Amino acid sequence: MLIIDKLTRSFGGLTAVSNVSMQINKGELVGIIGPNGAGKTTLFNLLTGVYEPSSGTIKLELNGEEVNIGGLKPYNVTKAGLARTFQNIRLFKDLTVLDNVRIAMHQNVQYKLPSSFFRFNNFYQEEDKLLEEAEQLLDIFKMSHKKNELAKNLPYGEQRHLEIVRALATKPAVLLLDEPAAGMNPFETEELTNTIKWIREEFDLTVLLIEHDMSLVMEICERIFVLDYGMLIASGTPAEIRTNKRVIEAYLGEDVSNA
Amino acid sequence: MRVLSKKNIMILAGLILTFAIVYALRNFGILTSFHEITIAMVCINIILGVSLNLITGFTGQLSLGHAGFMAIGAYVCALINMELNSTFGFILGVLAGAIIAALVGVLIGIPTLRLKGDYLAIATLGMAEIIRVIFLNLEITNGAAGLNGIPRYTNWFWLFFFTVTTVVLISNFINSSHGRACISIREDEIAAESMGINTTQYKVIAFAIGAFFAGIAGALYSSYFYFLRPEIFGFLKSIDILIIVVLGGLGSITGSVIAGILIAVLTAALQSFAALRMIIYALLLIIIMLFRPQGIMGTKEITDLLNFSKRE
Numbered sequence: 001m002l003i004i005d006k007l008t009r010s011f012g013g014l015t016a017v018s019n020v021s022m023q024i025n026k027g028e029l030v031g032i033i034g035p036n037g038a039g040k041t042t043l044f045n046l047l048t049g050v051y052e053p054s055s056g057t058i059k060l061e062l063n064g065e066e067v068n069i070g071g072l073k074p075y076n077v078t079k080a081g082l083a084r085t086f087q088n089i090r091l092f093k094d095l096t097v098l099d100n101v102r103i104a105m106h107q108n109v110q111y112k113l114p115s116s117f118f119r120f121n122n123f124y125q126e127e128d129k130l131l132e133e134a135e136q137l138l139d140i141f142k143m144s145h146k147k148n149e150l151a152k153n154l155p156y157g158e159q160r161h162l163e164i165v166r167a168l169a170t171k172p173a174v175l176l177l178d179e180p181a182a183g184m185n186p187f188e189t190e191e192l193t194n195t196i197k198w199i200r201e202e203f204d205l206t207v208l209l210i211e212h213d214m215s216l217v218m219e220i221c222e223r224i225f226v227l228d229y230g231m232l233i234a235s236g237t238p239a240e241i242r243t244n245k246r247v248i249e250a251y252l253g254e255d256v257s258n259a
Numbered sequence: 260m261r262v263l264s265k266k267n268i269m270i271l272a273g274l275i276l277t278f279a280i281v282y283a284l285r286n287f288g289i290l291t292s293f294h295e296i297t298i299a300m301v302c303i304n305i306i307l308g309v310s311l312n313l314i315t316g317f318t319g320q321l322s323l324g325h326a327g328f329m330a331i332g333a334y335v336c337a338l339i340n341m342e343l344n345s346t347f348g349f350i351l352g353v354l355a356g357a358i359i360a361a362l363v364g365v366l367i368g369i370p371t372l373r374l375k376g377d378y379l380a381i382a383t384l385g386m387a388e389i390i391r392v393i394f395l396n397l398e399i400t401n402g403a404a405g406l407n408g409i410p411r412y413t414n415w416f417w418l419f420f421f422t423v424t425t426v427v428l429i430s431n432f433i434n435s436s437h438g439r440a441c442i443s444i445r446e447d448e449i450a451a452e453s454m455g456i457n458t459t460q461y462k463v464i465a466f467a468i469g470a471f472f473a474g475i476a477g478a479l480y481s482s483y484f485y486f487l488r489p490e491i492f493g494f495l496k497s498i499d500i501l502i503i504v505v506l507g508g509l510g511s512i513t514g515s516v517i518a519g520i521l522i523a524v525l526t527a528a529l530q531s532f533a534a535l536r537m538i539i540y541a542l543l544l545i546i547i548m549l550f551r552p553q554g555i556m557g558t559k560e561i562t563d564l565l566n567f568s569k570r571e
Contacts, residue, residue, distance in 0.1 A: 048453060078455035086453075092446035094558070102436065103443045107455035109436040113464065116435030117428045123435065124261055130436065170455050 001026040001206050002047075002082075002174055007056035007070070009046055016042040018230040019056070024174075029200055029207045031221035033214075033241075035250055039230040040210045041087060044178050047208075048084045049074040062173055079107055083172035085163040087179045087210075093152035097143060097162060100151050101134040104169035134169065140202075141165050141195075157188045164195070168203060175199075177209040181216050189213055193220055218242070226250065266562065278419050285415060295415075297527040299483050302418040303476045304519035306425045308503035309512055310472035313429055315501070316509035317438070318465040319445025320372060321380045325473050326496035327387030330489070331363055332356035332474025333481035334400055337409045340482055349412035353421070353478040360474030361467045363390070368466035372459060387497055395489040405488030406481075413483035421479060425472050430512050430560075432468065441465045445510075506547060508554030513561040518554070 002024040009017045017039045024030050032040050045051045047058060049072050058070035062081050069077050092100050109130065115123045138144040141161055146154065151162060160180060167175060180196070181189045193216050200207050211217045217224060218238045226234040226241060228250040234241060241247055281298065284290045290298075311325045336352030343351070371382040394400045401407075432438045440461050443451040452458050481487050503522055507514025525543070529536040547554070 050449070050453075073457070074449075074452035075455045075457045078453060084453055086450065090447050090450040090453075092443055092450065095442065095446060099439060099442075103439050103451070103456070104454040106436050106440050111436070113437055116432050116437040119262075119431060127436070166454065 001028070001061055002208070003057075003059040003061065004047075005057045005059070007043070007046060007058065008054045009042060009051055010054050015230050017046060017227075020227070020230075020232045021056075022225055022232065022235065024206060024208060026206055027200070027204070029196070029220055029222050030209070031217040031224045032208065032210045032227060033212075033217055033224060034227035038227040038250075040227055041178060042230075043227065044084065044176055044210060046070070047077070047176060048082065049077040060174070075107070078170050078172070081171075081173035082176065083167040083170045083174070084176040085160075085167050085178055085180060087182060089159050089163055091151040091159055091162055091166070094150060096148050097138065097151055097154070098131075098134055098147040100162060100166050101137060101169045102130055104166045105130055105134060107170065137165055137169055157184060157191075160184065160192070161195070164199070168199065172205065174206045174208065175203075177207065177211075179210055179212060181211055181213045184213075189216055192216070196220060274423060278415075281415060281419075293527070297523055298415065299413065299418055299479075300523040300526070301520050302422040303480050303483075304500075304503055304523045305422050305516050306472055306476040306479070307500045308507060308515035308519040309425055309429050310469045310476070311500050312504045312507070312509070312512060312515045313433070313441070313472075314465050314469040316504055316511070316515075317433055317445060318441040318462060320462055320466065321376060322383040322466070322469070323380045323494070323497050323501065324367075324383035324385075324387030324390075325469070325500045326492040326494075327383075327390035328360040328364060328470040328473035329477035329480070329496070329500075330387075330390055330394060330492035331360040331470075332477030333487055333492070334394055334406070334477075335359050335474070336478030337406050337481040337487050338399065340410055340412065341406070341408070344410045346412055349410075349417075349482055352482070353475055356478040357471045357474035360477070361471035364467040364470030365463055368463040369459075372462040372466060384494065384497070387492070388494070391489050391492055394492075400487075400489070403489065405486055407486045409481055409485050409487065411482055411485060413479045418479060418483075421475050425475065426512060426516065429468070429472070433512070437461070437464070442510075502544065506544070506554055508556035508558060510558035511554065511556035511560055513559070514554050514556030517556065 004020060004022045007017055007020045008015065020043065032043065034040050042051065046053055049069070052071045056070065057068055060067045060069050060080055060082060067080050069080050069082065072080065092103060109126055111122045111126045135144050135147065138147055143158065143161065143165065151159065154162060164177070164180065181192055184192060196207065197220055199205060221238060223235065224238055224241045225232060226247050233246045233250060234244045236244065285295070307325060307329065311322065314320050314322050333356065335356035339352035339355055340348050342348065367386050371379060371386065374382055395403055440456045443454065443456055444458050444461060448458055503518045504515055506521070507518030525540070529539060
């Protein structure tokens with residue numbers, strides 16, 4: 001599904017992501033963990049086109065077709081079927097919940113620019129379809145009663161939710177979640193855990209998530225990749241990762257007896 | 260038919276009434292030529308304000324070069340108009356002026372719209388100056404002396420027609436998916452790109468549309484005031500237009516309309532106190548920025564306020 005091969009990105013002298021290779025299969029729910037500054041978000045930014053790779057390739061396999069998405073512009077990556085949420089919420093704050101979702105649906109809108117001025121017939125058809133789909137999506141997340149509220153007025157947890165809804169509105173095949181549980185209380189995290197599990201089934205998604213909350217990662221991820229200093233130091237099932245020596249070292253420092 | 264909704268019928272009735280009242284007042288000789296000039300300036304201000312609002316208020320790209328596009332429309336229309344001297348020539352001039360302004364907008368937009376905030380403002384400022392200096396030095400535009408004796412075809416009908424067309428088309432655009440794509444750039448460019456929106460493309464589109472309508476405003480101007488000089492379209496003119504947008508509210512078409520009227524009326528009313536005028540003008544701005552920094556309307560539209568039932 002998603003094949004990352006020897007991906008490297010340096011900023012001047014600093015190599016934020018170094019020679020990372022990973023393969024993610026269709027329908028998998030994969031976690032990426034690592035201490036602060038390990039290069040997790042840089043990896044996400046490479047996958048989503050915010051940064052260009054210094055070297056290495058990223059391939060997305062979809063319906064038997066293979067697209068090289070490394071170095072594509074973010075909007076083309078999204079068109080290729082990869083959507084993301086942001087670590088620090090980046091909603092369109094001063095727009096309504098509905099507009100946030102509708103904007104994400106823009107790339108699938110059929111009518112052309114002239115129709116937006118002169119409102120030819122397909123304008124109304126398409127706008128109706130857009131509205132209906134957006135409302136359906138909001139309905140699924142029980143947010144349709146808030147569709148006319150401004151995004152900035154939503155409670156924190158719901159803003160995080162809306163980020164996910166907005167990403168889903170682009171009709172992705174792969175969903176990248178950047179610390180979806182950041183700042184949530186245990187109850188909200190629990191709820192989020194269930195949501196993530198559920199949307200994967202419902203929308204037939206491959207999910208890749210960065211998370212610091214270990215309870216969430218260990219509970220839902222089938223496989224975990226561990227990054228440290230930009231390098232992939234371990235991968236495996238949650239049980240394997242939990243007992244992996246290098247992972248423990250990365251998080252807690254080296255064992256004194258080994259020094 | 261959605262076009263015949265209750266809201267649209269009311270708007271149409273209001274428009275016809277406005278047109279008829281002004282038309283009647285003029286024909287009964289109640290309006291003096293001073294009033295008429297003010298009305299012309301109201302219309303031109305509205306077109307300029309609404310079109311710049313699309314670029315600066317909705318798409319979030321600070322442009323200090325709107326007078327440059329206006330100048331292109333004005334000169335192109337004037338030249339065609341002087342050659343043909345007919346209503347057909349006037350309409351042809353308006354359209355040609357608008358289209359050329361839009362093309363220049365695309366040409367300039369592609370390199371400059373990579374810039375953000377103050378950098379973009381400086382770049383657009385430079386662009387408008389270049390346009391002005393070109394007109395100052397071309398033979399066909401008669402340099403600093405400018406063009407004189409441009410036939411007058413701009414009348415109340417055409418002013419009204421182009422003003423309404425501008426407002427309707429731009430508000431249609433804003434309320435379409437393509438318009439929302441532009442607004443998302445203002446809100447958060449990185450998020451917009453991640454949602455599949457080609458932000459550079461939409462910035463250039465907004466810039467070109469804004470330039471197109473500024474070209475129309477310039478064309479109407481040239482065919483109303485008989486003469487053109489490059490100095491009319493200097494830096495201060497761009498600032499004047501920006502003031503309309505900021506005063507009315509960045510992101511409110513209604514606001515730009517109100518502010519366009521206000522500024523034209525104010526300028527006319529203060530004409531006899533030339534020295535005082537700039538002071539009062541400046542004071543008004545300071546007061547508005549202190550007490551209502553979001554402008555007269557903020558991002559609200561008149562349709563929001565009148566509580567028309569939203570289409571479900």
